[in-house]
Amino acid sequence: MTNVAFAELVRVFGRIGRISFGGPATQIALMHRVLVQEKCWLEECQYLHALNFCMLLPGP
Numbered sequence: 001m002t003n004v005a006f007a008e009l010v011r012v013f014g015r016i017g018r019i020s021f022g023g024p025a026t027q028i029a030l031m032h033r034v035l036v037q038e039k040c041w042l043e044e045c046q047y048l049h050a051l052n053f054c055m056l057l058p059g060p
Contacts, residue, residue, distance in 0.1 A: 002041055
């Protein structure tokens with residue numbers, strides 16, 4: 001992951017939160033597009049490892 005300013009993180013994730021209606025499937029796809037493809041903050045394997053870890057956690 002590259003070094004990203006906190007304000008930029010808040011702006012990007014705020015945008016994802018505002019436009020990701022449709023539940024977790026929509027959020028996962030949108031986060032992948034923004035974080036991996038557009039911003040290049042994460043590599044594909046890093047994103048998939050984080051997603052796999054999140055699937056293990058309890059709760060919605």
